[in-house]
Amino acid sequence: MERWFKISLAAILIILAVFLPLASTSPDGLERVAKQLGMPEVEPIYRAIMYDYFAPFVENEYLSTLVAGVFGFFLVLLATWGVGKAIKKRRH
Secondary structure, three states: OHHHHHHHHHHHHHHHHHHHHHOOOOOOHHHHHHHHOOOOOOOOOOOOOOOOOOOOOOOOHHHHHHHHHHHHHHHHHHHHHHHHHHHHHHHO
16 A cells, blocks of 8 residues: 555656646636626735745746645645544544
């Protein structure tokens, strides 16, 4: 199972490396509706470390998007793993 996990992780990273920087620059659904209704864009209360898939410590735009995407992927993977472990402990 460990080998399968490593192969899967490598495949996901390769797919992210190729396709993540090609992500749409169009606004998502909520932003699109706000634009259609003419609502003004306001400054957010909190700006995350890698806001809008942009890593400020990387100058190259392609690499910046890639770093932010890979970081986000691992953050979600870690959070999901943690929740899974917590659920598993509660069942036993």
